[in-house]
Amino acid sequence: MKKQVAIIGMGVSGLAVLLALSQLPDKFLEKIDITCFDEPKHFGRGIPFQEDSSTAWINSPIDAISYDYHDMNDFQNWMEQKGLDTDQSYVPRSLYGRYMTERAHDLLQKLKASVIHEKVTQLNYEPDSQKWNIGTSQRTIPTRFDEVHLTCGELPVLDPYHLQGNPNYIADPYPLKNLPKQPGKKDRIAIIGTGLAAIDTLKWLLKNSQADLLAFSPSMTFPTVRILKTETIDWQSLTDTNKQKLFEENSFNFKSLENLFLSELQALGFQNWEETCRQFLAEGIPGISLSLAFPAQLFLLQQLASHLVDWLTDFWPKMTLSNRQYYKENYGKAIINLRNPMPEEAGRLLIEATAQGRLQIIEAVTDIEAGNYGFVLKREVGKELSVATVINATGYHLKESNVHQATTLIQQVIRDGLVQIDPEGGLSILPQTGQVISPKYGILATLYAHGSLVNGVIYQNNSTIKIQQMAERAIGNVIKKPTI
Known part of the structure; x- marks a missing residue:
């Protein structure tokens, strides 16, 4: 009898698992049946790459994103086959979604996988047999599954000012095309957040409305502007050899990793971290x-930040809570803003809008109060500000505080003790394998979680490349087990 494998969610993570399975030798593939679950509107593309405004761009250039990181030219080749312009660095997200959908269709055919266009709402475990039963919004699936991959990245948003339910409060800006255009109106709109989701929101509003915009966040820092170069850096300290040595130490010492990072920083021509932040970040x-003023230096810093984050995939789980807190306080926000940059066009648009008075970055917002005709922004310093609409662009997160807003499936598996929320957010997993850690059963050998669901344990698990690498790690663990 064949092994029954379920993939719940067919966005970036689900496609990554499907791709990893497709790379197995035929002798393994002959022994498994794969069933993929998702709603039709998200199947093959997920939420980030759904149909949306043409101004909702991918924040990665077309040569830095692919459904298969082993072939980073695949997306460009697909565009060329469609007669699309590949000289542009950035394209709409919906276009990448169409590419993903085609590649998913190809993989489904290759693997002869079954497709169920229904949303999974129930996952039950049989501890004696280690099998899984799946229920959807429409029915109970008769198949008992031997292995399940949770790749459903539909996470709730945070509500930092407790505004949910108020008129003119938009809890999630996506899809951007649904935001209020308000042609001709000069209302003020406040945007909570200064990350990439906020950049998307600000860009869209600047191009599609007449509103004056206010943006703020606790850090008050925007992503850096991506510097496009093809230069390869020859790492001096953060080398594969040093990584292996550090990983094999009996007791991980974060100071050793920090020293390697600072040594690499100096090798790139920077004096020290504090001076680097003072000179090039604000x-x-x-x-x-x-x-924009220091592209050469920013390119090096962006590459260094990305390289460090790659290392932290393996070292973050080894760090103590105090180590993590130290890292966040001294490096965290800067590394994130360097590693997740915005397109140059977006940066110039924000600078221009600020100069024209349409965009204002405000500090020290302590509270937001709902009124009869909008909202009042309370501040530590400066006068209160009134706005007609508030848009929450802080992104998606799974925390203890917002589990009640999670999907029916996630609430159920938490309630039944099959999964647990990690202290860093997301679900707890064994990072070496992706296997879920259950408060009731311990490590579940046949349940895996991927993508944004594990963005706490796997540091900055928000790139298509890292998600694919983690899927390969999980599938590699599967074939080591004697049951397949």
């Missing part, structure tokens, strides 16, 4: 201007 719009 809050608000000045930070964007620094990226």
Whole structure:
């Protein structure tokens, strides 16, 4: 009898698992049946790459994103086959979604996988047999599954100012095409957040509305501007050899990793971390201007940040809570803003909007109160500000505080003790394998979680490449087990 494998969610993570399975030798593939679950509107593309406004761009250039990181030219080749312009660096997300959908269709045919276009709402475990029963919004699936991959990245948003339910409060800006255009109206709109989701929101509103915009966040820092170069860096300290040595130490010492990072920083020509931050990073719009003024230095820093984050895939789980807190306080936000940059066009648009008075970056917002005709922003310093609409662009997160807003499936598996929320957010997993850690059963050998669901344990698990690598790690663990 063949092994029954279920993939719940067919966005970026689900496609990554399907791709990893497709790379198995035929002798393994002959022994498994694969069933893929998702709603039709998200099947093959997920939420990030759904149909949306043409101004909702991918924040990665077309040569830095692919459904298969082993072939980073695949997306460009697909565009060329469709007669699309590949000279542009950035394209709409919906276009990448169409590419993903085609590649998913190809894999489904290759693997002869079954497709169920229904949303999974129930997952039950049989501890004696280690098998899984799946229920959807429409029925109970008769198949008992031997292995399940949770790749359902539909996470709730945070509600930092407790505004959910108020008129003119938009809890999630996506899809951007549904945001209020308000042609001709000069209302003020406040955007909570200064990350990439906020950048998307600000860009869309600047191009599609007449509103004056206010943006703010606790850090007040925007992503840096991506510097496009093809230069390869020859790492001096953060080398594969040093990584292996550090990983094999009996007791992980974060100071050793920090010293390697700082040594690499100096090898790239920077004095030290504090001086680097002072010279090349800043809050608000000045930070964007620094990226444009010092492209050579920003390129090196962005590459270094990305390289460090790759290392932290393996070292973050080894770090103590105090180590993690130290890292967050001294490096965290800067590394994130370097590693997740915005397109240059977006940076210039924000600078121009600020100069024209349409965009204002405000500090020290302590509270937001709903009124009869909008909202009042309370501040530590400066006068209160009234706005007609508030848009929450802080992104998606699974925390203890918002589990009640999670999907029916996630609430159920938490309630039944099959999964647990990690202290860093997301689900707890064994990072070496992707296997879920259950508060009731311990490590579940046949349940895996991927993508944004594990963005706490796997540091910055938000790139298509890293998600694919983690899927390969999980599938590699599967074939080591004697049951397949």
